[in-house]
Amino acid sequence: MNIKRTLAITKKTFRGIWSDKAALMLLLVTPALSIVVFAFGFGGDVSHVRVAVVNQDEGYQIPPSRVRVSISGAILANLDSEVVEVDEVATEAEGVRLVESADAYGLIVFPKDFTRNVYEKSLDPSLSLDTTIRVKLDKTNVNVAGVIREAIGDALVGASASMGVEGTATLDTSDPIYGKGATMRDFFLPAIATYILYIETFLMVVLAFVGQRISGSLARLQVTPLRPSEFVVGNAFAYSVLGLIQAAIMLTFSVYVFGIACEGSMLLAFLVVGVLAVMSLSMGMVVSSLARRSEQAMASLSIVALPSFLLCGMFWPVEAIPTWLRPLSYVVPNTYAINAARYVMLQGWGIGQIWLELVVLFAFTVSFLALSAFALGRVRG
Amino acid sequence: MEKRSDIETGAALPSGPTKKQTPMRETQVRESYAVETRDLTMLFGKFKALDKLNLRIERGIIYGLLGPNGAGKTTAVKIACGLLTPTGGQAFVLGTKVPNRSILPQIGYMPQETALYVELSVHQNMELFGELYGLTPKKIAEKEDELLRFVALEKWKHSPVANLSGGMRHRTSLACSMIHEPRILLLDEPTVGVDPELRSAFWQYFTALKQSGVTIIITTHYMDEAQHCDKIGLVRQGRLIADGTPLEITKETKTTNLEDAFLALSRGQETS
Numbered sequence: 001m002n003i004k005r006t007l008a009i010t011k012k013t014f015r016g017i018w019s020d021k022a023a024l025m026l027l028l029v030t031p032a033l034s035i036v037v038f039a040f041g042f043g044g045d046v047s048h049v050r051v052a053v054v055n056q057d058e059g060y061q062i063p064p065s066r067v068r069v070s071i072s073g074a075i076l077a078n079l080d081s082e083v084v085e086v087d088e089v090a091t092e093a094e095g096v097r098l099v100e101s102a103d104a105y106g107l108i109v110f111p112k113d114f115t116r117n118v119y120e121k122s123l124d125p126s127l128s129l130d131t132t133i134r135v136k137l138d139k140t141n142v143n144v145a146g147v148i149r150e151a152i153g154d155a156l157v158g159a160s161a162s163m164g165v166e167g168t169a170t171l172d173t174s175d176p177i178y179g180k181g182a183t184m185r186d187f188f189l190p191a192i193a194t195y196i197l198y199i200e201t202f203l204m205v206v207l208a209f210v211g212q213r214i215s216g217s218l219a220r221l222q223v224t225p226l227r228p229s230e231f232v233v234g235n236a237f238a239y240s241v242l243g244l245i246q247a248a249i250m251l252t253f254s255v256y257v258f259g260i261a262c263e264g265s266m267l268l269a270f271l272v273v274g275v276l277a278v279m280s281l282s283m284g285m286v287v288s289s290l291a292r293r294s295e296q297a298m299a300s301l302s303i304v305a306l307p308s309f310l311l312c313g314m315f316w317p318v319e320a321i322p323t324w325l326r327p328l329s330y331v332v333p334n335t336y337a338i339n340a341a342r343y344v345m346l347q348g349w350g351i352g353q354i355w356l357e358l359v360v361l362f363a364f365t366v367s368f369l370a371l372s373a374f375a376l377g378r379v380r381g
Numbered sequence: 382m383e384k385r386s387d388i389e390t391g392a393a394l395p396s397g398p399t400k401k402q403t404p405m406r407e408t409q410v411r412e413s414y415a416v417e418t419r420d421l422t423m424l425f426g427k428f429k430a431l432d433k434l435n436l437r438i439e440r441g442i443i444y445g446l447l448g449p450n451g452a453g454k455t456t457a458v459k460i461a462c463g464l465l466t467p468t469g470g471q472a473f474v475l476g477t478k479v480p481n482r483s484i485l486p487q488i489g490y491m492p493q494e495t496a497l498y499v500e501l502s503v504h505q506n507m508e509l510f511g512e513l514y515g516l517t518p519k520k521i522a523e524k525e526d527e528l529l530r531f532v533a534l535e536k537w538k539h540s541p542v543a544n545l546s547g548g549m550r551h552r553t554s555l556a557c558s559m560i561h562e563p564r565i566l567l568l569d570e571p572t573v574g575v576d577p578e579l580r581s582a583f584w585q586y587f588t589a590l591k592q593s594g595v596t597i598i599i600t601t602h603y604m605d606e607a608q609h610c611d612k613i614g615l616v617r618q619g620r621l622i623a624d625g626t627p628l629e630i631t632k633e634t635k636t637t638n639l640e641d642a643f644l645a646l647s648r649g650q651e652t653s
Contacts, residue, residue, distance in 0.1 A: 216496035223462045223490040224513040225482070 017295070026299030034306040037325070046147040046320045050085045052095035052104045057114035071118050071169065072110040074159035075133070075152070083151045099138050099177045101353075102343065105317075106137040106148045107177070114169070122165040131169045139179030140346035142187045144317055149173055178347045186261045190269075190341035191314040193250045197273055198280045198334050199305050201243045205235070205284030206297045213292070218376075228376040232285055232369055236278065243277025244270075263348030272344060272354070275361045276337035282368035283333070289375035308332040313339065333364045415440045415475060415565050415596035416461055422469035423456050423619070430456040432619035433470065438598060438612070440475075443591050445610035446600045447643070453619040454600035455493060458567050461598075462490045475565060486514060489563030493570045495550040499543040503534055503553050506542060507560055514561035521560065528556040531586060533579065547574045555583075565596045572606060584609045604640040615643055622646045 017024055059070035076086060087104060089095045095107035110133055111117070117129035135152055137145045153171060160166045179186070212218040221231060251270055254260040262269055283304065291297040311321065312334040321329055329335050340357035343349040351358075416438040423431040431453045438444045446454045459465040460472050463480035477484045497506050504525065511521035529535045532552035542550055551574050558566065572580045587597050587609070599610065607613045607627055615623040615630070623630050623646050627639055634642040 212498075215499070216492050216494040217498055219464055220490065220492055220496040221513070222464060223485060223488060224510065225485050225515070226513050227482075 020293055020295050023293065023295040023299045026296065026303060030299065030302040030306060033303070034310070037307045037310045037328070040322055040325050046144055046316050047082050048085055048319055049083065049144050049148060049317065050087055050098075050104045050319070051148060052098045052107045053086050053088050053110075054090070054092050054095050054107065055088065055110045056112040057110040058112075060113075060116040060119055062119060069115060069163065071115040071159055071163060071165065072133075074163060075110075075155045078155035078158040080151050080154070083147060096136065096177060099136065100347075102138070102347075104138075105141065105144045106135060108152060109134040109136070118160075118165050118168045122168040125168075132172045133169060134175070135171055135173045137173055137176045137179075138347075139176040139182050140187060140342060141179075141317060142182065142184050143315070144320075145173075145176070145179070182261065182346060185258075186346065187342075188314075189254050189258075189260045190345045191312075191338045193254060194273055194276055194337045194341045195309065195312070195314060195334060197243070197247055197250060197277050198308070198337070199301075200246060201239065201277045201280040202284040202287075202304060203301060204242065205239055205281045206288045206291070206301065207294075208239075209235075209285065209288030210291055210294045210297045213288070214294070222376075227373075229373040231376060232373040235285065236282060236369060239281040239284075240274075240278045243281055244274045247273040247277050260345070262345045264344035264350065268351060268354070269341060269344045272337060272340040272358065275358055275365070276334070279333050279337075279361050279365040279368065282365045282372065285372035286368050286375065289372045308334045311335065333361060336360045413440070414438060414473065415442075415444075416598060417473045418457070418460075418470065419472075420470035421457065421460065421467050421472055423453070423460065423465065424468045430619055431460075431467070431470075434616070434619060434621055436614060436621060436624075438596065438614075440596050441591060441594050442611040443587055443597045443599065443609065445607045445613040446598060446616060447602070447604060447607050447613050447639070448616035449602055452602075452616040454602075454616055455569055456619075457616070458490075458569050458598070458600055461567055462488060486561065487564040489558040489561065489566040491554050491558040491566070491568045491571055493573070495542075495547075495554050497542045497550060497554055497557065499550075500541060502539045502541050503529070503545070503556075504538045506553060507557055510557045511560045516561060524560050524562070525556075528559060531582075532556050533582075548576060548579070551575055552579070559590075563595070566590070566598065568597065568599045570600055570602070572601065572603070580606075604638065604643060607639050613639070615639075615646060617643075617647055622649075 017027075053076065055072050055076070057070060057072040059068050059073070061068045079086060087098070089098065092107070092109055095104070095109070098104040099107055111130045113129075114131065114133070117131045121127050121129050121131050133152070133156065135149065137148060139145045149171070156169060156171060157166075160169060209218070222228075247270060251262075251266065251273065255262045255266065287300045287304070288297060291300060307328070311318075311325070311329040312332050313329065318326060318329045318335060336357040340354045340361075343354050343357075414437050416436060418434050418436040421431050421434040421436075422429070434453065434457060436457070446457065448454050456465065457472075460467050461474050461479060463482070463485065466480055472479050474484050475487055498509070501509070507525045507528070508521055511524065516524070525538075526535075529538055532555060534549060534552055534556070537545060537549060542553060545553065551571070555568070555571055558568070572583060575583065584606075587599075591597055591611075599606075601607070610627065612624070612626055613630065614621050623633070623642070625633070630642050631637060631639065634645040636642040636645055
């Protein structure tokens with residue numbers, strides 16, 4: 001190996017990078033941005049997840065002191081408020097509705113006379129009394145379900161110890177509202193599949209567009225009567241078909257080959273990932289219409305890929321992201337696609353429940369297509 | 382690789398524009414010139430690519446825009462096509478101020494770079510451009526056959542452009558720029574990479590096209606090619622330093638060829 005020749009190549013590469021300040025900035029900003037998002041967004045803990053509580057327990061006046069105590073109240077007071085946000089509801093049906101509509105991740109039900117039963121059973125374990133706290137979880141989010149269970153368990157242990165009734169009350173999490181038998185794989189697949197499609201489609205369009213720009217064919221088309229909007233929509237049709245095929249392959253493999261659960265309609269799941277693919281390609285078109293060189297386009301990929309990876313709710317719920325960072329999650333289109341895919345595949349929701357996510361994705365798509373047509377509209381008149 | 386035997390330099394010349402061309406609107410100005418520029422200026426950052434360029438190119442002629450690399454020839458052509466908006470001054474194509482979309486169907490543009498879809502075949506590229514100009518499939522097929530015969534690429538009609546040599550790609554590009562029978566052809570260095578025999582055929586063809594009423598504007602830095610042009614404009618540092626027939630220019634500069642004429646004019650420009 002000739003060191004001079006080798007270094008000549010190194011020098012050439014550095015000069016190329018240096019000459020493109022926009023790409024250089026993106027390359028330098030991306031790692032910093034990603035780490036900032038990761039550090040603040042991740043933090044390692046799920047926090048501030050909403051849980052509904054139905055407390056039918058009225059407390060108990062312990063004889064002979066006649067002091068009124070409430071073990072359920074103590075458990076609720078012991079719940080780590082950083083992790084769980086309690087929302088007290090009047091009836092079990094109301095609590096179930098909150099979980100079903102994804103407004104809460106679980107429901108805690110304290111039975112009638114819970115405190116009394118616990119006290120009496122602690123004195124005579126042979127008594128057949130209801131001392132079970134029923135926790136109905138949304139187990140489709142395995143991470144969150146685990147954290148809620150742990151938080152309630154800790155609160156129960158703490159409250160029982162302080163009241164001298166250890167080991168009497170129990171937790172029953174065997175009847176989840178969603179995700180009975182859901183595994184980690186079931187939970188992650190809709191998100192991972194959606195994310196892969198998001199990146200792949202974006203990349204496919206960016207590479208194709210930048211290639212056309214570099215070869216000069218894009219400029220040549222601009223000298224024909226072709227309008228920028230026609231160019232954008234024409235491409236969108238073609239890449240949508242490709243994106244939809246990719247989406248179909250991904251879903252078919254997941255569900256029929258690897259047995260990933262799909263509680264809802266496969267067609268609807270396909271519609272969700274399909275709409276995402278179209279949105280993603282339209283975003284790719286915006287980036288490519290602005291990027292002059294392949295380096296700029298590639299740098300933009302890292303901006304698109306990394307923060308959204310951390311902010312879209314793939315690994316932890318958006319609710320667990322610090323409040324000040326949360327708005328960023330809502331401007332990441334993938335957040336809506338992942339939510340919708342999970343709702344359909346894990347919770348079995350229909351179009352009536354996920355229409356808002358689809359509308360948001362559609363709005364992103366239309367905006368991106370319009371933006372790219374505008375950016376490509378070099379020929380005026 | 383290109384085979385000599387496939388180049389039919391005497392191939393029948395394709396027809397020029399038909400009578401179905403869009404008529405010019407009465408309201409349009411400067412009807413008499415194919416291209417006119419007035420103090421056309423183009424800045425790229427601090428670099429002045431065009432410096433008050435004034436051109437008046439009559440219709441139905443072959444006009445050669447000559448000058449060394451970086452003289453501003455391509456920039457002027459790109460402004461005429463609407464690909465660039467001038468920093469200053471004005472440009473008119475067939476009487477219409479550019480950039481303007483309405484003039485695009487009347488322009489045929491062949492860029493310096495091949496600018497084709499190399500993954501597509503010659504036929505698919507020509508079909509694409511034909512469709513973009515709204516030609517019927519029948520018309521596309523007719524024009525395609527005619528043009529491929531002329532550029533001697535009939536045998537490569539279904540070959541991907543990626544498999545063609547540089548010269549063949551150039552010829553494909555030329556054919557694509559003419560498929561819609563434009564009234565004005567803007568050809569940026571069309572003869573680069575083309576062998577002498579085919580180059581001669583190109584000029585023969587350009588002459589025939591001119592006779593059918595098409596205006597052809599060719600940029601080149603080959604001074605010898607300018608002899609084929611009816612008129613030439615010598616451009617240096619973004620300015621027009623001479624304009625006229627090749628004979629007029631050599632006479633005026635008291636030189637025997639355009640290369641010497643250009644050098645003499647350049648020296649004159651530097652002294653002034």
